[in-house]
Amino acid sequence: MEYTAITFAVENGAAHLTLNRPDKLNSVTAVMLREICHALDVVETDSDIRALLITGAGRGFCAGQDLNERAVSSGGERPDLGATVRDGYAPMITRLYNLPVPTVAAVNGIAAGAGANIALACDIVLAAESAKFVQVFSNIGLIPDTGGTFILPKLIGMARAKALAMLALPVKAAEAANMGMIWKAVADDSLMAEANELGETLAQRPTLGLALTKKAFHVSAKNSLQEQLALEAEMMRQAGYSDDYAEGVSAFLEKRQPNYKGS
Template sequence: MTQPSILLEIDQGVALLTLNRPDSLNSFNADMHAEIRNAISQVRKNAEVRALVITGSGRGFCAGQDLSDRNVAPGAEVPDLGESIEKRYNPLLRSIRELPMPVICAVNGVAAGAGANIALACDITLAAKSASFIQAFCKIGLIPDSGGTWSLPHLVGMARAKGMALLGDKIKAEQAESWGLIWRCVEDDQLMEEAMQLARHLATQPTKGLALIKRALHASTNNTFDQQLDLERDLQRLAGRTEDYREGVGAFMEKRTPKFKGQ
């Protein structure tokens, strides 16, 4: 029986999605794209899930595209890589970014190419100290995709973004943290414990409010200051109508721990 390309576990409000092609450093092929698309759809539809953790099996997080899945043989027709991005990678990145819950990435090893940029598209990215990030596209004559040309300048500034993209150097986890590329670097044996502890905490928080925070922060990169003020007004109006807001205020007034239901 063929081993599944991804594994999905759901427990205590947390979905754990594991990329599961360890022999190829969890690189993407067509089957893996289909399976992860289905898994994220399940997560979105499951009202009990209030946080998602994405990680990889084996010694790497994700090496990006499996080049053997679209090898360019001598004399063969040139592939349309734009079609692959439009049909597979772009929908994946949009689905991760638009999930109405926190998405945590636990980078357990090398994250290269699209694998690096998928990790950077998550809301909170943790990395093991042995992990690294590589914008490997320039090594084969391509440009960073999967949102890389957007994420890198926003996260680390244009100078470092250009250095990463044009040189393709390995950025180790501790350097990634110091640059602001990721949230935190942790000891290898503590990575999953910390990621799951963080996810379980977020799964007890006001999920709709957290989703609105994501919307506001994402919009801020394109909005003017006045537009962002208007958006804050509109989203705060929505947040103030949630049951979790009512519970949060009630718990504060009654000096007790709130019990949020994500409603």
């Protein structure tokens, strides 16, 4: 597929997806959503890809929905934003959140609206110190979408999530890290080097076990302790039968670096 709104490449086992409309702060269009989903198809089906890194081109990560595509027409016709979410954002964010490889977001600038929630759907979020996260929806009478009402309270608690959503307050990277919204803030000029290294490091780790870890964390909030313990036992059985486990134990006993395959 020829990409026009993103770039996509694979290096050292890590896929690099860059939102690529820098003149529009990488605001999301229907074309961009389709291209992201196509890239996720590749990540899901190519066994050589064992991690995904997402960032934005230019000075921003993503400013959210391109409102030029969802404006009220001069004749007063209202766009069906529910269909936009149901048919566009929801399938994409579901796949990203549950992707069976570790995901990293490198937030290089403003992450607003859907852009913020795309980043927060990733497993590990790094942000440049100059970056900001804004749940901007309430400024135009909308609710957080792209999983925002699901992910944000889990990260920072309901009280903070409600306040940030209702007031549309920008959160600087360091503050986001302090409140547990993201993993950490890093110097602007070292963001991409650190993110690339992290992506490649994850790609070399036992990614089957990482995928199971992600699944276990995702359902832990709704499970009872006994349900979660039973799930851990089942997943531990699966992980224990994996080639990665056998390789990890052999490497430990032989005092060498393991060579994981993600299987």
